[in-house]
Amino acid sequence: MTREDRIHEELRELAAKQVALGEVRGVPAADPVNVPMIRHWLAAMGDANPVYLDQGLAPPAMAQVWTMQGLRTGARGRSPVDDMMTALDAGGYTGVVATNCEQTYHRYVRVGERLTAATRFTDLAGPKRTALGVGYFATWNITWYVEDDEPVAEMLFRVLKFRPAERPAERPAEPSPEPSRREPYPLRPATNQDTAFFWEGTKRGELRIQSCADCGELRHPPGPLCPRCRSADRTHTLATGTGTLYSYVVHHHPPVPGREAPFVVGVVELPEGVRIVGNVVDCPIEEVTIGMPLRVTYRSMDDRLVLPMWTPGEA
């Protein structure tokens, strides 16, 4: 059994245990439903409806507010979710992002009522691959009761606990996720001094072709020497961005990481006299033909890589 298998097994066992606990009551809220808190909430939300303060009712979406624990309350009122989160953190699933929040309101809560939250852990699903990284979806339900055990509001809450996508080992994993971070595209080009200029160009929306500074010969793919005069003195020129399809394939099997099949890859002949390989996009596959005019477009694959691709152009 690998370490990963062991972690998975432990998480599964703990989840089953937490589900078996059923609904676990927390301690009653520190304060009853009160006017100052409602006033703050309405101001923060920009809610001008007079009904709440006039009639002494709390906005239903405040349900969580009344039983929210302070920052330094220690072990007071632990719920079955806490152990699950601790175990996920320990297993390396340190990232967290909320994915679902569905609230149901049975009635308005009135000023003076004191709420108690009860938590029922319902499900742990995973490991699953997501754009943020591999992780588990944890789901639980919270029901808010008033003193006589009458439920007034319920909530289904789901989070994704994930292993943040690869980053340099010296940087600690960040506890909070950055939703804007994209999963690295798995098919990265290797680059060196001879080829970096091309990839820097695509990031700026430029299709750069190596050009000999001595004799002007163009070449693609690029390399250290001019294929005609062997000069190492290089520069580059910008392609016009048009081309014609010289050959192409439609990839079906096997699955390619980072790609959804079927997809088209073509050899494109540029009017500058060189060929380049790229994907043909924004075109029904049955309409792709050798000789079709194409125009370059740029697709950002992740935070660092932009690939030139080709769309149907005008003849």
Place this chain on the structure above:
Amino acid sequence: MTRKETGELAQARAAVAGIGATEFSKKSGRSELRLAAEAVLAALDDAGLSPGDVDGMVTYSQDTNQEIAVARETGVGDLTFFSRVEYGGGAACATVAHAAMAVATGMARTVVCYRAFNERSGRRFGRPNAGLTGEPTSQGLEMSWHVPYGLMTPAAWVAMFARRYMHVHGATSEDFGRVAVAMRRHAATNPAAWFHGRPITLAEHQASRWIVEPLHLLDCCQESDGAVALVVTSAERARDLRRSPAVITAAAQGAGAGQMMMTSYYRDDMTGLPEMSVVGGRLWEMSGLSPRDIRTAILYDHFTPFVLAQLEELGFCGRGEAPDFVKDGGIELDGHLPVNPHGGQLGEAYIHGMNGIAEAVRQIRGTAANQLTGVANVLVTAGTGVPTSGLILSAG
């Protein structure tokens, strides 16, 4: 050195004296080193030699079994020559070429060439590998112009040539299919073949699923576990051994101008295999033979379209004529040029071209499953789309 001298040099000096193989399967259940050792011992036994007679070893640079490891397992002692050949399946015939050079120059007396892998149950070459572009080596950089676009499997690399060939020569998927049908028909009567007893029809080829258009599943070779080994020694000595020798009449390696590893899309033409033309030119020159002297050809068939291109590059037909050449059974056992009587890698097994060399030796000995009559010269080729190699083996 004159042409005559190069021919005499090769002809006079070396021969394949033994062949050995494991079974070909989808799951050997054994280590690659064990497969290598089994094939080497079988080849030595076939030749009537013992491990102590071996002083040279050659394999592919892609083989995971080092020469010294195979030598340790099989009881081979001192080695005075060992060599690896690059470029995937393009190494197949070149292992024999290097062995023949070693024998001809006196570097070694008895050289074993081998290829062993669990290509189906272990690392499958057809599976996309994002690591192809991992390092900025010359090959990593070459791959970097293709892999980021998802162009990263051998089938896809070949399909790009195939589409252009269809466009320029008016060839169809059925033309490729006729190669697949012929190879499986040959395999159907070869007990060592995966497709033994299982011929296919052109309709089945057409109905098989797309892998990478324009290639169907049945345009693609087997994925196999197994090993093949060959014993090369002097022709003179081989004549005194257990089996009649397959004399190495000609051996050549070839790379073309502007060559890349599988993605030579930047040369003037994309319908041919210039590197195979380099090999063919050398084979004809060295042997003094011409295509009509070849009784059967073992053409590397990892994918059907390149069988057509090879027929053209080697001069068995003109440019763009291969589709007509294979129509009406031209490459079948009773055709103008029987190709791969064992069923090739499409029908027998994919042992990276090494099993084809063994078939050439059997045809010369007269011991093949689908034995042809009057076999004097057999031409064998290695991997296509990559820098490659070839042999002409002859009776004598």
